[in-house]
Amino acid sequence: MILVPVGEFPAQLLAELSRRSGLASGPGIDAPQSAYHARRNQYDSTQLLCRLKQFQPGAVMGVTQLDLFIPVLRYVFGEAEMGGRAAIFSVCRLREEFYGLPPNPALLIERAMRELWHETGHLLGLAHCRDPLCVMSSSHAVEQVDTKNGSLCRDCQCRANVLSEERGIALP
Amino acid sequence: MSEPSGPLDRFSILVVDDEAVVRDSLQEWFSQEGYQVEAAASAPEALTALAKSEFDLVIADIRMPGMDGVELLEKIQAEKLEAAVILITGYASVESAVRALKLGAFDYLTKPFDPDDLSAVVRNALERQLLRRENRQLRDQLASGGVLSEIIGVSEAMRKVKEQIEMVAAVDSTVLVEGRSGTGKELVARAIHRLSPRRFHPLVVVHCGALTETLIESELFGHEKGAFTGAQHRRKGKFEAAMGGTVFLDEIADISLKTQTDLLRVLQEREVVRVGGTQAIPVDFRVIAATNRNLEQMVKEGLFRADLYYRLHVFRIYLPALRERPSDVPVLATHFLEKYSRKMGRHFHGFQRAALDKLSSHAWPGNVRELENCIERALVVSSEPVIRAEDLVLGEGRALAPLSGYSLECVEKNHILRVLEEFSWNQTQAAKALGIDRVTLYHKIKRYELKQSAKALSSPEAAVKGTRG
Numbered sequence: 166m167i168l169v170p171v172g173e174f175p176a177q178l179l180a181e182l183s184r185r186s187g188l189a190s191g192p193g194i195d196a197p198q199s200a201y202h203a204r205r206n207q208y209d210s211t212q213l214l215c216r217l218k219q220f221q222p223g224a225v226m227g228v229t230q231l232d233l234f235i236p237v238l239r240y241v242f243g244e245a246e247m248g249g250r251a252a253i254f255s256v257c258r259l260r261e262e263f264y265g266l267p268p269n270p271a272l273l274i275e276r277a278m279r280e281l282w283h284e285t286g287h288l289l290g291l292a293h294c295r296d297p298l299c300v301m302s303s304s305h306a307v308e309q310v311d312t313k314n315g316s317l318c319r320d321c322q323c324r325a326n327v328l329s330e331e332r333g334i335a336l337p
Numbered sequence: 338m339s340e341p342s343g344p345l346d347r348f349s350i351l352v353v354d355d356e357a358v359v360r361d362s363l364q365e366w367f368s369q370e371g372y373q374v375e376a377a378a379s380a381p382e383a384l385t386a387l388a389k390s391e392f393d394l395v396i397a398d399i400r401m402p403g404m405d406g407v408e409l410l411e412k413i414q415a416e417k418l419e420a421a422v423i424l425i426t427g428y429a430s431v432e433s434a435v436r437a438l439k440l441g442a443f444d445y446l447t448k449p450f451d452p453d454d455l456s457a458v459v460r461n462a463l464e465r466q467l468l469r470r471e472n473r474q475l476r477d478q479l480a481s482g483g484v485l486s487e488i489i490g491v492s493e494a495m496r497k498v499k500e501q502i503e504m505v506a507a508v509d510s511t512v513l514v515e516g517r518s519g520t521g522k523e524l525v526a527r528a529i530h531r532l533s534p535r536r537f538h539p540l541v542v543v544h545c546g547a548l549t550e551t552l553i554e555s556e557l558f559g560h561e562k563g564a565f566t567g568a569q570h571r572r573k574g575k576f577e578a579a580m581g582g583t584v585f586l587d588e589i590a591d592i593s594l595k596t597q598t599d600l601l602r603v604l605q606e607r608e609v610v611r612v613g614g615t616q617a618i619p620v621d622f623r624v625i626a627a628t629n630r631n632l633e634q635m636v637k638e639g640l641f642r643a644d645l646y647y648r649l650h651v652f653r654i655y656l657p658a659l660r661e662r663p664s665d666v667p668v669l670a671t672h673f674l675e676k677y678s679r680k681m682g683r684h685f686h687g688f689q690r691a692a693l694d695k696l697s698s699h700a701w702p703g704n705v706r707e708l709e710n711c712i713e714r715a716l717v718v719s720s721e722p723v724i725r726a727e728d729l730v731l732g733e734g735r736a737l738a739p740l741s742g743y744s745l746e747c748v749e750k751n752h753i754l755r756v757l758e759e760f761s762w763n764q765t766q767a768a769k770a771l772g773i774d775r776v777t778l779y780h781k782i783k784r785y786e787l788k789q790s791a792k793a794l795s796s797p798e799a800a801v802k803g804t805r806g
């Protein structure tokens with residue numbers, strides 16, 4: 166799997182994500198204008214996923230700082246094809262600044278890594294887990310992301326091991 | 338460390354929207370949440386899917402070409418489908434959403450909504466569905482004759498018993514079921530459990546009479562490894578095993594004063610300490626106790642703790658002996674006739690007048706169990722489609738097994754069998770008459786493989802076989 170920035174993305178953050186996850190980062194792509202929703206000032210994550218798939222023949226994890234949405238939801242942190250090959254997540258709502266707080270780069274990288282894990286789990290075919298400490302518990306709010314301890318619970322880990330072998334997608 | 342996944346996981350959701358992007362993203366979103374999801378591109382397509390399989394939740398856009406979301410809701414209501422309906426509206430269609438609520442939609446969401454709101458609304462809807470499902474199961478059970486219809490009886494006494502069962506099932510109090518051997522105490526205990534809010538949890542039965550003091554303590558409270566000789570593994574007791582259900586303590590009069598004290602503590606504290614353990618484990622259970630002895634009398638004689646007695650008989654159900662409710666004899670006889678003809682795959686028309694008279698004039702010391710055995714035996718021996726008086730072998734007329742050997746063992750075995758027969762297999766009474774303790778009797782029954790078998794008693798020939806073992 167390869168890490169692909171969508172739109173402008175801070176080089177340092179990308180390098181750190183790549184270093185921690187062991188995923189190679191590829192050249193970035195631009196967000197297509199068609200995915201932009203002017204009134205919401207957000208990008209349609211499903212359309213970005215399509216673009217990523219056109220661009221990359223193999224498994225791909227998009228990272229972006231654009232604010233993402235799907236038509237019925239006000240926002241999403243990320244989106245993944247369950248058991249598919251493309252996923253994307255945004256650091257927009259993971260930044261403390263988004264909530265009017267002073268920046269915290271260390272916290273940002275922690276949160277981003279959890280989201281990266283989480284979306285990878287979906288790519289493998291893992292659904293949301295009920296253990297709030299597990300990285301696969303749902304993350305609809307940044308508080309939920311902070312509650313997780315950054316790793317899979319034992320059940321999810323077992324399933325992930327089997328699936329990652331089957332699918333040939335390495336866990337970060 | 339993960340929590341066991343809850344019952345919500347097994348729910349199925351149908352997403353209905355004409356816009357592919359909305360449909361796909363919602364489908365993706367719900368499958369990430371772990372639900373079973375299907376999607377339909379229009380209301381008619383949704384109805385087809387609903388006809389094919391059952392869904393717990395339908396989440397549909399209000400504005401769709403052709404049939405809209407509100408019409409879909411009306412169709413679902415008209416078909417009396419169980420699915421809850423959540424509608425999605427744009428700002429323009431909030432009015433129709435409010436109308437939809439009046440028509441019975443569970444809720445509506447205005448686009449775009451927060452992921453958290455979607456989660457919460459869906460969870461609420463599914464929790465309501467779960468409750469409905471449980472209620473439907475119960476209704477089905479009641480409609481199909483139900484729990485109480487298994488308790489046969491037309492007498493005033495049995496009508497009252499059924500009323501008491503219904504009343505006490507709803508509350509969580511301890512129940513004491515009293516009655517002679519074979520009057521249906523266990524049947525009543527099971528009915529109470531199955532009608533109670535604890536019915537989705539286990540009913541665990543402890544036959545207190547069959548165990549020695551050490552064994553009963555470990556059976557009730559569990560034990561730690563090495564707590565006593567033979568305790569090689571730690572084990573959960575019945576109170577722990579009940580896990581929110583009911584513990585049925587059968588033959589409660591047979592427990593020792595020491596165990597009574599321990600039992601009282603568990604009832605008061607709602608905690609158990611395993612034998613050989615130190616830690617108190619919280620337990621959630623309801624107790625139904627049964628006895629064929631007069632506990633009040635035993636309290637007076639100092640054989641049963643008064644405080645435990647008062648705790649147990651918060652609610653008391655008394656089952657009168659069968660001879661005290663003669664009107665139940667023919668209906669019970671007919672009930673068992675049907676039960677066993679079904680089992681044997683034979684057809685019986687009923688009883689001859691003389692047979693019914695014979696049943697009515699019998700004293701039934703073994704109560705309903707004796708009647709049941711008597712009917713089963715009659716069906717085995719009868720070659721006619723009607724049960725005649727001579728097919729019915731009743732207690733007094735029954736030939737005792739002839740001696741089949743002269744060794745002490747053989748004599749003991751025959752003697753025990755006779756005494757057991759005499760007391761309709763009430764082991765406590767038989768043990769008393771034999772002058773041995775109940776546990777010893779229990780082990781002798783096991784060792785000689787004594788059985789209260791219908792066939793063994795149906796003919797003298799079979800009875801001989803039975804005693805030879």
Ligand SMILES: Nc1ncnc2c1ncn2[C@@H]1O[C@H](COP(=O)(O)OP(=O)(O)OP(=O)(O)O)[C@@H](O)[C@H]1O
Pocket residue numbers: 487488489490516517518519520521522523524525629705706709
């Ligand atoms: N009212 C009844 N309707 C139908 N069957 C009954 C009724 N009462 C008792 N029975 C049947 O009679 C048999 C004995 O009943 P049960 O085991 O409940 O009696 P018990 O009071 O617990 O006896 P014991 O004290 O010997 O344990 C069972 O097969 C039970 O199904």
Ligand SMILES: [Mg+2]
Pocket residue numbers: 522523587
């Ligand atoms: Mg019983």
Ligand SMILES: [Zn+2]
Pocket residue numbers: 283287293302303304369
């Ligand atoms: Zn997720």
Ligand SMILES: [Zn+2]
Pocket residue numbers: 294295296299300301302317318319320321322339
């Ligand atoms: Zn998990």
